[in-house]
Amino acid sequence: MKTYNIAVIPGDGTGPEVIGEGLKVLKAAAKKFKFGLKTKVFPFGGKHYLETGKLVDEADEAELRKFDAIYLGAIGLSGAGAKNVAPGILEKNILLKLRFDFDQYINLRPVKLYPGVASPIAGVSPETMDYVVVRENTGGVYTGMGGIMMKDTPNEIASQEWVYNRFQVDRCLRYAFELAKKRHTKKAPFRGLSAEAKAAGKTARLTLCGKTNVLTNVFGLWERAAKEMAKEYPTVELAYRHVDAICLLMVQDPGQFDVIVTDNMFGDIITDLGAACQGGLGVAAGGNLNPDKSGVSMYEPIGGTAPDWTGKNGINPIAAIGAAALMIGNLGETKAAAAIEAAIAKTTPRMKTQLAGQMGWTTTQVGDLVAKSL
Ligand code: IPM
Numbered sequence: 001m002k003t004y005n006i007a008v009i010p011g012d013g014t015g016p017e018v019i020g021e022g023l024k025v026l027k028a029a030a031k032k033f034k035f036g037l038k039t040k041v042f043p044f045g046g047k048h049y050l051e052t053g054k055l056v057d058e059a060d061e062a063e064l065r066k067f068d069a070i071y072l073g074a075i076g077l078s079g080a081g082a083k084n085v086a087p088g089i090l091e092k093n094i095l096l097k098l099r100f101d102f103d104q105y106i107n108l109r110p111v112k113l114y115p116g117v118a119s120p121i122a123g124v125s126p127e128t129m130d131y132v133v134v135r136e137n138t139g140g141v142y143t144g145m146g147g148i149m150m151k152d153t154p155n156e157i158a159s160q161e162w163v164y165n166r167f168q169v170d171r172c173l174r175y176a177f178e179l180a181k182k183r184h185t186k187k188a189p190f191r192g193l194s195a196e197a198k199a200a201g202k203t204a205r206l207t208l209c210g211k212t213n214v215l216t217n218v219f220g221l222w223e224r225a226a227k228e229m230a231k232e233y234p235t236v237e238l239a240y241r242h243v244d245a246i247c248l249l250m251v252q253d254p255g256q257f258d259v260i261v262t263d264n265m266f267g268d269i270i271t272d273l274g275a276a277c278q279g280g281l282g283v284a285a286g287g288n289l290n291p292d293k294s295g296v297s298m299y300e301p302i303g304g305t306a307p308d309w310t311g312k313n314g315i316n317p318i319a320a321i322g323a324a325a326l327m328i329g330n331l332g333e334t335k336a337a338a339a340i341e342a343a344i345a346k347t348t349p350r351m352k353t354q355l356a357g358q359m360g361w362t363t364t365q366v367g368d369l370v371a372k373s374l
């Protein structure tokens with residue numbers, strides 16, 4: 001029997017509550033699909049920082065490296081605690097630090113409408129809203145290049161540089177092309193393709209999201225690299241949309257998307273929109289992946305700490321459970337991952353809404369429903 005070692009970072013706010021339900025479901029899946037799970041909890045987060053002054057250091061990372069995966073709840077402070085910590089401290093020294101240091105260069109964020117879930121977009125169905133955003137996760141404007149000069153003078157200058165090199169762009173595109181190729185087969189091609197495209201042998205669509213009309217340097221590079229790589233993937237139709245148009249189309253015509261690939265900043269923005277479209281942050285799961293296995297991957301619900309709901313047993317754990325499914329699937333337990341996905345799809349129709357406090361069930365009850373549907 002294979003045993004997976006999972007580092008668990010429950011974090012702040014409702015993080016521990018949703019992670020608890022994800023682990024509950026994972027344990028049920030482990031029993032059913034006969035694999036072992038070993039977990040170790042790490043205290044990183046805002047509360048831990050306020051209490052100890054500790055963020056994540058090299059020794060912590062050396063320990064985390066020994067695990068097969070990291071399962072993260074949410075990190076952040078609210079109220080009085082938040083006022084004592086400048087914005088960016090926790091983000092840059094915990095979440096982004098782990099993403100960068102473990103070279104988790106893909107942020108995989110499925111936008112999937114589960115059965116029975118109300119989307120704010122009228123007329124969509126689980127069939128027409130089922131795509132994946134591949135967000136580049138270690139580069140772009142997130143690297144922190146730039147600075148402030150002449151601070152607190154009328155001449156103050158602030159810059160934040162949007163930088164990519166070909167290597168970063170290529171490895172992200174590679175992942176996206178491979179994913180697009182895997183998601184559909186010739187027998188079951190992506191439904192959004194035209195008859196002509198299908199006749200020409202296309203089975204999938206990869207949409208590059210950029211801003212080639214303004215950020216001509218950076219997205220010029222992305223577009224050239226994508227076009228070049230497309231030659232290696234004759235079954236994948238390469239499309240291009242500007243980021244503003246993507247926002248419009250994610251609302252007006254989500255059925256046209258299969259895989260979207262984009263840079264770090266645009267990926268951050270459009271995946272919150274994607275989360276809203278799929279029923280809210282309560283449902284949106286994600287993975288920070290190092291596909292080369294040179295670092296540990298980390299899985300998390302996209303949502304934050306939901307301070308208003310902390311300790312109330314009212315937060316939606318579906319996103320955290322979905323992140324657990326992504327995690328176990330990537331570790332190789334694809335049957336268990338599919339079973340958890342199916343159990344989520346059986347549970348969502350039984351929930352009144354996907355909103356905290358309005359699910360018709362408590363957090364722990366939703367976890368129970370999913371675990372029992374496995
Ligand atoms: C996300 C978050 C983070 C990001 C923040 C908390 C640094 O918004 O995971 O999308 O911008 O990547």
Ligand code: MN
Nearest residue numbers: 268269271272
């Ligand atoms: Mn975000």
